[in-house]
Amino acid sequence: MKFAIVGTGGVGGYFGGKLAAAGYDVTFIARGAHLKAIQDKGLTVKSINGDFVVSPAKATDSISEVGVVDVVFVCLKAWQVAAVAAELKPLVGADTVVIPLQNGVMATDELRKALGTDHAVRGLCRIFSKKEDDGVINHFGIEPTIIFGEDSNLLTPRILKIKEALEKAGVKVIIPKDIEAEAWKKFLFICSSGLLAVMRSPYGVVREIPQTRQMLYDLFVEIYQVAIAKGVHLNPEIVDKTMAMVDTFDYNTTSSLTRDVMEGKPSEIDYQNGTVVRMGEMLGVAAPVNKFIYDCIIPMELKARGFIEVE
Incomplete structure (x- = not known):
């Protein structure tokens, strides 16, 4: 599976790093000195569960050059989602799933306005982490967990496929009975x-x-x-x-x-x-x-x- 991590901060850097370390094709979207550090030295993740380094790491500041992927994790700040949503179109093919991991309850609807109703599912995460330095992510609290699901709460094939990939990468996943309540x-x-x-x-x-x-x-x-x-x-x-x-x-x-x-x-x-x-x-x-x-x-x-x- 191919993944794009839009926003390589504490959230995107950790979960994208776990997927990349497990051998999945992951492209990190970052910018500035943080991007350069990842390109030059790889992505370092410090974690209370064990440190690791992804090197080399695929990283760019150009969404359009990545191409279509299977899964897009949107890990920007909540106030950035609406502005960037339309720019994600080059990543999205017929079967692409877009999962926002923002705080708040608005991101999925904002993504659907730009990308259509079929691609974005509701998602959230649990983690205490931050970008400690350029190219360095620090996970310092809570067991990292991704929670996502269809509005219907059905266990569709695409949901199960993504769940399997995340779990193979050592990420705890919860597919709840009621994603809106979660x-x-x-x-x-x-x-x-x-x-x-x-x-x-x-x-x-x-x-x-x-x-x-x-x-x-x-x-x-x-x-x-x-x-x-x-x-x-x-x-x-x-x-x-x-x-x-x-x-x-x-x-x-x-x-x-x-x-x-x-x-x-x-x-x-x-x-x-x-x-x-x-x-x-x-x-x-x-x-x-x-x-x-x-x-x-x-x-x-x-x-x-x-x-x-x-x-």
């Missing part, structure tokens, strides 16, 4: 990143202070209520289960959105807490904690994107 479970959790960014603190700090712990709990409740209003089938226990999961994290754990905001970079805030606020307004569900987080981060987001200047 996407919202991840979405519910990841929106906590905005609270960490506002507090400029890791999970350990936020969970141990009574006031911020309550805000975290209320944030989860709001997202659960929005999901239910939207018709997503979530178990009420998801809020308490998510809090319990947070309690297992290393004290200094953060997330990519948290780090982006704290480092003054553009973030996924519009696709996380911003999405909760907008959906809540449409569905008549109040989301005051999420709105507070979103409103607090917007000035920093506008500055990071160059829309405002602060001396």
Whole structure:
């Protein structure tokens, strides 16, 4: 099978690296100094499960030169997907499957607008990882897992074929009974990143202070209520289960959105807490904690994107 990894950061670099290390034909889409490092020295993956290097590694900054592949993993930031979706057409043949691994719940629909309804399936991943340096990916938490499936939740031949390839590469795969519910479970959790960014603190700090712990709990409740209003089938226990999961994290754990905001970079805030606020307004569900987080981060987001200047 041929794979294209669009976005070779913490997510794409790790999962694409595992596929390439297993002998699959993988092309990494990257840019700048990161691309050059991969081309010159290969892709280095540091992992709590064992380090490895993919060398040589196929990498380019030109999507059009890759050609048609069997599977495209879209591993860009959520806010980049809509802009790049149409550019993926040269990768997509009649049987190509496109799997987004973004945070949020909008990427699949954005891809379908550009590529048609037959190619993109719903997907998400679980991993704590980041680009540590040019050509270097660091996986530092959680068992890396890819979760994906058809809207129908049927085990179609294409889903099973991709599952087999990933498992042969040593990647844990879950094909859930309800992919939409799984996407919202991840979405519910990841929106906590905005609270960490506002507090400029890791999970350990936020969970141990009574006031911020309550805000975290209320944030989860709001997202659960929005999901239910939207018709997503979530178990009420998801809020308490998510809090319990947070309690297992290393004290200094953060997330990519948290780090982006704290480092003054553009973030996924519009696709996380911003999405909760907008959906809540449409569905008549109040989301005051999420709105507070979103409103607090917007000035920093506008500055990071160059829309405002602060001396």
